[in-house]
Amino acid sequence: MSKVLIVEDEANIRQLVKYNLEKESFQVIEAEDGLQGLRLAKAEKPDLVLLDLMLPQMDGLEVCRSLKGNQATAALPIIMLTAKSEEIDKVIGLELGADDYMTKPFSPRELVARVKAVLRRSQKEAALPGELSVGRLRFNFSRYEVHMGNAKLELTPKEYELLKMLATNLGKVFTREQLLEKVWGYEYFGDTRTVDVHVRHLRAKMSTDPETADALETIRGFGYRLRDLE
Numbered sequence: 001m002s003k004v005l006i007v008e009d010e011a012n013i014r015q016l017v018k019y020n021l022e023k024e025s026f027q028v029i030e031a032e033d034g035l036q037g038l039r040l041a042k043a044e045k046p047d048l049v050l051l052d053l054m055l056p057q058m059d060g061l062e063v064c065r066s067l068k069g070n071q072a073t074a075a076l077p078i079i080m081l082t083a084k085s086e087e088i089d090k091v092i093g094l095e096l097g098a099d100d101y102m103t104k105p106f107s108p109r110e111l112v113a114r115v116k117a118v119l120r121r122s123q124k125e126a127a128l129p130g131e132l133s134v135g136r137l138r139f140n141f142s143r144y145e146v147h148m149g150n151a152k153l154e155l156t157p158k159e160y161e162l163l164k165m166l167a168t169n170l171g172k173v174f175t176r177e178q179l180l181e182k183v184w185g186y187e188y189f190g191d192t193r194t195v196d197v198h199v200r201h202l203r204a205k206m207s208t209d210p211e212t213a214d215a216l217e218t219i220r221g222f223g224y225r226l227r228d229l230e
C-alpha cells in the first residue's frame, strides 16, 4: 500500500483528496502547514507528497527545495498543487524538481491518475541500476550526478532528467512532445521550446569533451537522441 502525504492548509481540499485516495487503497497522512509537512515527509517516509504552493509557516516552494536538497528525501516524488496559472510558471521557472503539478480546482479522478502515474515512474527509476556508463559519461542515479571523464557536469534538475532519459534509452529518438511529457510530466500541450533550450544548455556543457560534444543529436523532423558512445 502506497503512503501519500498531503500538505495543504485548506481542510476541505485535504478531505477531498484523502477520501479519493483512500477509496483507491492509498494510505493518506496530512499536514496543514509547510513546517509540519517537511517534518512528516522526513519522519513518515511517504511514497509521494502532494504539496500545496501557498502554505502558512513555510511555503510549498521552500518545502520542495528543502526535500529535493536533502539526500534522504531527494528521490521522494512531489506533485505541486497550485491555485493560479502564473504560479505554474514559477514552479517550472525555478526548476525545483517537482515531478508534476496540478492547478486548482482539479478533478479528484485526475489527481488519483496523476498520483499513480508519478508513482509508476518513480518505482521504475528505483529499479534502475545505480550507475550507468555511456562512453565517458558516468551516471550515479542515487546521487543525481553525471561525470564526464573526471569532471562533474553541473546540471540543473531538468537537464539531469533530460540527459538521463536519453542515456537510458540510447539511440532512441524522442520527439520534443515526448520529452516534455516524460521529463516535465505534461500530458497536455506545453511549450516545446523549453526542450530546445535545455538541449542547447546540455550541449554547451558537454562540448568540452570532443567525444561527447556532438553526442546529443538533432534528428531533423523528429526530435533528439543520444548517440551510442563506445
Ligand code: CA
Residues within 6 Å of the ligand: 008, 009, 010, 052, 053, 054, 055
Ligand atoms: Ca493554500
